[in-house]
Amino acid sequence: MSQPPQFDRTTDDYRLHRPDFSPKLYARLRAAGIGLPGQTILDCGAGTGLFSNPLVQASSIVTAVDVGFSLLRHAAAARVVARTEALPFESESFDVVTAAQCWHWFDRTLAPRETFRVLKPQGILAVIYQTYIPLPGTIAEQTERLILQHQPRWRHANSTGINGQVLRDVQVAGFREIESFSFDVEINFSRDAWAGFIRTTSAVGASMSAAQIAAFNQAHENLLRNAPQTFTIPHRVFAVVTKRP
Helix, strand or coil: CCCCCCHHHHHHHHHHHCCCCCHHHHHHHHHCCCCCCCCEEEEECCCCCCCCHHHHHCCCEEEEEECCHHHHCCCCCEEEECCHHHCCCCCCCEEEEEEECCHHHCCCCHHHHHHHHHEEEEEEEEEEEEEECCCCCCHHHHHHHHHHHHCCCCCCCCCCCCCCHHHHHHHHCCCEEEEEEEEEEEEEEEHHHHHHHHHCCCCCCCCCCHHHHHHHHHHHHHHHCCCCCEEEEEEEEEEEEEECC
């Protein structure tokens, strides 16, 4: 995995098989003042709009940003192709900036500064993750062992679902009133949905060649033959919410 992952390769699987973010997450964010009607929100690393589409449905005024249009064209928000490290917006333009499932791909110095710049005073930044937890003996752990056979340098295996580095990044960038929370949810998958979801990960569809993906798919299909037709995978939701002074 020497090259950066190319998530545009995963567009179809991403659109079909990435699970929705928990409704409880949106309730917690609304309580923190995020996702209100008429609120201007910039969603960075927006992908297909999986996180931001419910904000659009809640009548927030959302702009979705990503580095390419393949994923972004499925987002319901206004769409802008750009890097979070160099946002094409005036300073103090947005009430809220969000970044869901993507902060670890950003430059840890430039991205926090840019999100700070485009927020209005007292504007809110929310960094969000919803990550499966590969508990011992589970299908998730077995799948990760298989991924590591094909991608031994993959660095995101055995996640706890907590990205503590975000807390330091935003503090160094000058954000204040930093809070974080987490909770666990169980997400149901069919065999096909789990296989499709795994293909959207950085280790598989976003970085393997077509031949490598075909070999992995076959091995994963063989593994899943021993799994129930449907099963649940534990996920951890983690969020950091902070303000620009």
